[in-house]
Each structure stands twice: as structure tokens, then as C-alpha cells.
Amino acid sequence: MLYIKLAWRNLWRNRRRTLITMVSIVVAVLLAAVMRSMQEGQYEVMIDTTVGSFTGYIQIHQQGYWEDKTLDNTLVESDSLYAKIQQQSSVEEAVPRLESFALAAGKNLSRPAMVMGIHPQAEQALSDPKNRLQSGSYLDTSDEHSVLIGREMIQRLNVQVGDSLVLIGQGFRGQRATGLYEIKGTVSFPNPELNRSIVMMPIQTAQEFLAAPNRLTSISLILNNPDNVNKTAKDLRNSLSPDRYEVMTWQELAPELVQSIQADRGSGIIIIMILYIIVGFGILGTVLMMITERSYEFGVMISVGTPRLTIAAMLAMEILLIAFMGSGIGLLLSIPVAWYFNINPIEFSGNMAEVMESYGLEPFLPFSLSPEVFYGQAIIIFIITLVFSIIPIVKASKLNPVNAMRA
Amino acid sequence: MAVITTKSVTKVYNSDKVPVHALRGVDLNIEKGEFTAIVGPSGSGKTTLLNIIGGLDTPTEGKTIVQGTDLSTLSDSELINFRLHHIGFVFQAYNLIPVLTAVENVSFVMQMQGRPNKECHNKSISLLKEVGLEDKINKRPSELSGGQQQRVAVARALASKPDFVLADEPTANLDSVSSGELLDMMAELNQKEEMTFIFSTHDQRVIDRAHRVVTLVDGKIDNDEVRAQTV
Ligand SMILES: Nc1ncnc2c1ncn2[C@@H]1O[C@H](COP(=O)(O)OP(=O)(O)O)[C@@H](O)[C@H]1O
Ligand SMILES: [Mg+2]
Numbered sequence: 294m295l296y297i298k299l300a301w302r303n304l305w306r307n308r309r310r311t312l313i314t315m316v317s318i319v320v321a322v323l324l325a326a327v328m329r330s331m332q333e334g335q336y337e338v339m340i341d342t343t344v345g346s347f348t349g350y351i352q353i354h355q356q357g358y359w360e361d362k363t364l365d366n367t368l369v370e371s372d373s374l375y376a377k378i379q380q381q382s383s384v385e386e387a388v389p390r391l392e393s394f395a396l397a398a399g400k401n402l403s404r405p406a407m408v409m410g411i412h413p414q415a416e417q418a419l420s421d422p423k424n425r426l427q428s429g430s431y432l433d434t435s436d437e438h439s440v441l442i443g444r445e446m447i448q449r450l451n452v453q454v455g456d457s458l459v460l461i462g463q464g465f466r467g468q469r470a471t472g473l474y475e476i477k478g479t480v481s482f483p484n485p486e487l488n489r490s491i492v493m494m495p496i497q498t499a500q501e502f503l504a505a506p507n508r509l510t511s512i513s514l515i516l517n518n519p520d521n522v523n524k525t526a527k528d529l530r531n532s533l534s535p536d537r538y539e540v541m542t543w544q545e546l547a548p549e550l551v552q553s554i555q556a557d558r559g560s561g562i563i564i565i566m567i568l569y570i571i572v573g574f575g576i577l578g579t580v581l582m583m584i585t586e587r588s589y590e591f592g593v594m595i596s597v598g599t600p601r602l603t604i605a606a607m608l609a610m611e612i613l614l615i616a617f618m619g620s621g622i623g624l625l626l627s628i629p630v631a632w633y634f635n636i637n638p639i640e641f642s643g644n645m646a647e648v649m650e651s652y653g654l655e656p657f658l659p660f661s662l663s664p665e666v667f668y669g670q671a672i673i674i675f676i677i678t679l680v681f682s683i684i685p686i687v688k689a690s691k692l693n694p695v696n697a698m699r700a
Numbered sequence: 701m702a703v704i705t706t707k708s709v710t711k712v713y714n715s716d717k718v719p720v721h722a723l724r725g726v727d728l729n730i731e732k733g734e735f736t737a738i739v740g741p742s743g744s745g746k747t748t749l750l751n752i753i754g755g756l757d758t759p760t761e762g763k764t765i766v767q768g769t770d771l772s773t774l775s776d777s778e779l780i781n782f783r784l785h786h787i788g789f790v791f792q793a794y795n796l797i798p799v800l801t802a803v804e805n806v807s808f809v810m811q812m813q814g815r816p817n818k819e820c821h822n823k824s825i826s827l828l829k830e831v832g833l834e835d836k837i838n839k840r841p842s843e844l845s846g847g848q849q850q851r852v853a854v855a856r857a858l859a860s861k862p863d864f865v866l867a868d869e870p871t872a873n874l875d876s877v878s879s880g881e882l883l884d885m886m887a888e889l890n891q892k893e894e895m896t897f898i899f900s901t902h903d904q905r906v907i908d909r910a911h912r913v914v915t916l917v918d919g920k921i922d923n924d925e926v927r928a929q930t931v
Contacts, residue, residue: 295808295811295812299797299799299800302799302800303799306798306799589794590794590797590798593789593791593794593795593796593797594797595780596754596756596783596789596791597783597784597789597808597809597812597856597860598780598781598783598784598785598809598812598813598860599780599784599812600777600780600781600812601776601777601780603812694756695751695756695757698791
């Protein structure tokens, strides 16, 4: 423990140098953590907009549906299927959907439509159309003959809430599908594609329209914790017959989202690496000065019988103390910053907001409080420090007391 | 049995292009309780000899035997441990660890030896009293005069209960009053504790206090004289 006392006191011997080194670590950790928190926050928004409020974390389809998205590849709803899904403790909600394409016609205009049969109750946990209503009212029962349509769709069709909408398409096994529905309201999604083409109707109405009773294209699952995705998917694959059902995670459902997040994260990490390399050289300089200017002292210590290991431990401890205090303070400062911007997200306006909306994102940027954003920085500093601790260990093991004291 | 025996010790430095013969066959026996000065002009090999006796440097040829141990048989870490338990060192200057107080500097070697903290502390205080620094125990080296620092160094050298104390020009950086005081103190410890001291110097007033004076010239013993004790 003697070497800890020595290390601590040595730190304050050259107070200014120690403080400068420490401040550089504080600034690096603070910048890196805040930047990472901002990035991860953005990804969380991206994931939430697509996954948490549209795709779901896991989807179950009839085997082959994802390859060939036709009604012929739909699955049959059954209590035993739901029972197996509910067995997974991490599943919070199972949201059934029946999706297809059709032609939507108003009084004198028609447009292609993405028809989505939803369970009015369950769907509130996923795309939550009730809260996205722009006008009109929400669906009440799962078999009423009314629809909600995208906020741009209603303009493109030149119709109003309360008007009728005719849908023409192809149903299960090529059967003719036509229907007449009341437009009950309009919904607004962050995704402009949806706003232009979505037509939501109660699930049974959709099954009737598409001549596909009890059939679903997908069951989307909402989990209590996004981190459980892979485990839950694996368990479901084990419990559901693989030649009847395919179980896909959101990463498989939205690979382009995963890729763009990884690419963006990569570029952030490069910036952070450059930052840490600069700080690393600062630490290196301090370490080298610390060792060089004290050679005589180490010579005396070794002469009077101090084991080389003790000297190395003392020096390593000095570096570690600087690094731990620096990264500790940096983290302590970064958490409230991230916290503030988590609660009060940065709100974009003007061009930036338009750009984000065109990508289907809401123009808000809440920072992430994900713990790895923060302890990741501490780990990086710890590794840099550990690498530099090799220098004093080598120095102490080689130091010749006679030469050290002659100089 | 002699505390220290050197047998035909030679030391050749090859660091520069021309080899330097720092020691050219030194045979020396130091008995327990001696108070010996190694004297000689600058460059005569005093420091080299003390470093070899202290196990800090190795002879090119010849042997050093300390308390029956041939130092050439010890590994680097064994030598460090040997110095810790058997040899006290006082250097010309900057002997002390700057961030430790006087009492902590003295305790330091005892703590290295693994003795209990309480014992280290008490022993250190009594040693500092012996060297006349009871009112400076909590001062750091930078707050002490050169003479006081050297006295702390002597206290530290004694703290490890060594077989002997090596002091390489301990008074070189001191004024004559402080030099005299330091030597008086060392002589007193030599008498009272029967501690063996070997110190190098080229200060005539310091030489006068030695009981045995070994004169080196060009790396060889030129004269070895035992004097009547004049304390
Ligand atoms: N590490 C070394 N490398 C080369 N020459 C050295 C070294 N140490 C001492 N010497 C030389 O050895 C001789 C004796 O030096 P030293 O023992 O320091 O003498 P003193 O202490 O009596 O002044 C000198 O000529 C000195 O220059
Ligand atoms: Mg010398």
C-alpha cells in the first residue's frame, strides 16, 4: 500500500502537469460520451420510428412469406399459435396484421393503396393510429366497414372524412376482392410513403375483403426489452414448427436500417478514435516526463533496496489515478448533459426538419442514456492507460541505479 | 571474520572508445565497527569501489564478499533484497524521496523489509532524535537544509539495521560546520551502536576524523593507515 501513497503524492508534485493531463482526459471523455449519446439517441429514434412503431421487434409469418409477399403465403390465426407466443415472458403484445395492395377509388380519382388490416385494440401498442389521428375518429370494432387513410392519401383522392372509398384488388388464391367503406378518419405517420398510400381497416373487415378468413400476413411482437430480441426469436423458432412459420427479428426485417446505423456509428467511432489518439499522446508525454525527470530518485530507491516491481507499480498507479480521475470526472459531467438532452430533445426546424421527415423521422433528437455509451469511454481510457503502463514497467525493470545516479 | 572483503577487484569501463581502468586490483578487508575513510583525488575510483562493495555495480574481475556472501552469486532481485537487509547507503545529495516526510523516509526501508507499521514509526522517530532532528520529523526534504537532509539519510541508512553503512562523499555539498556536525554524529553512532561506516571524501577535515584512512590513487590502494582514535 506504500506505493499507493507514493503514487498519490507524486501526482500532486507537478500539480499543473497532472491537472492538464487530467483535464484533457475529462474533455475527451465528455466530448466522446456526449457525441456517442447523441448518435445512439438518433439510432434509438430511428429504430423506434420503424421498429418500435411499425415493424415490431419480431415478426412471425407463414414460412416463405418474406421471400414472396402474397396472400397465398399467409398464416392461419389459431389459439395454439397465440398460446405459444404468449409463453415467451418477454412478449408484451402480439399484433396481428393482414396486408395487401389494392386500388383505392374516391368519387373521381383512384390511387394505389397499401391495405392494412389491423386489430383496433392491439395495434395501439404498435403503430398506434389512434394517437396519430389527424381528423375523424378511430375504429371501434374489428368488423366495422370503415377505414382510416393516410393524411396525404385523402388529398390525393380528393375526398373527405365521411365519404365512401371503394377498394378493388385481388384476394386469397386470386379471388376477386372489392369493397365499399366509409372513411372514418385520417392518420399521420412520420413516414411519408405511408401517408401517401395507407388504408387501415379492422382485421376482420380486411379478411372479408381479401377473402382470407382467419388469415394473417404477420404477427408483430412487442417486447418488454429490445435487448431480448435474439433470445426470444430463438426460443420461438424452437417452439414453432419451422416449416410452417418463419420468425424474423427486426434486424432481419430492416437490414438497411441496421446497415445505415452501423455505417454512421463507424464514422462516429473514427472521430472518437482520433480524439483519443490525441489524448493518448498527451498521456504518453506526461508518462515519459514523469519517468525521465525522476531517474535519479528511482536510482536511489533501487539502491536502498526498493524492488523494481514496487517502482513499476507506483508509476502505473500514478497513470491509472490520472486516467481514472479524468475519465470519472468526464463521465460525471457527461451524464447530466445527456440526461438534459434526453428529457429536452433537440428540436430541428426548417430544412433539417424537412430532411428528417422525408426520411420518416420525427424532427426531434433525444440523447441516449444507454449505459454502454458512458462506460465505453471509461474502458477506452483504461485500455490506453494500461498500454502506457508498460512503459514504466519496462523502464523500472531496466533502470541501472549507478547510471541513473551519475547523470 | 571481516564484514567486507574485496579480492583483486578491477573495474574497466568500456563505455567510451578508450577503456577506463577505474580500479586496478583492490584488496581490502573491513572489520566490524571500523570507521573508515576512502580518500583520493577525484577520479581515483572511490565511487566505483563503494558501488562495488554496495552491490550496485559489478567488478570486471575479482570478488566482493559481504558477511560471507559472494555478491557475484546473487541475481539482480536478490541483490536488491540483500542491500535492503544488509547495507545502508548515504549518497552525496538528493538521498530522500521528495514526497515523503523525514519520518516517512526513514520508515520507508523498514516498511520495505516488511516490519509492522507501528515499529517502523517508533523506530524512525527515535532514530531522528538520535540524529538531532526530533523537531523536523514531519518536514519534507525540500523544507530541510542540506545538512539536515544528510542526517535524515544517515537515520534511514541505520533504520534497516544494516551490517555497515556506505557513504559516498556525504559532505560534498555541505558547508564546513554542517560537515563537522554530520561527521561527529556518524562517529558517535559508530561508537554507541558499533555501526561500521565506510565513507569517501577528499575533505581534509573529514579525513582527520576517520580511524582508518585508505588512500586510492589511480584505482589502486596507495596507503592504508590506522590512526589513534582522537574522539
Ligand atoms: N559509468 C562509467 N563509465 C565510464 N567511466 C566511468 C564510469 N564511472 C566512472 N568512470 C571513470 O572511472 C574513473 C573513476 O571514477 P570514480 O569512481 O567516480 O572516481 P571518484 O569517485 O574517486 O571521483 C574515472 O576516470 C571516471 O571517469
Ligand atoms: Mg566519486
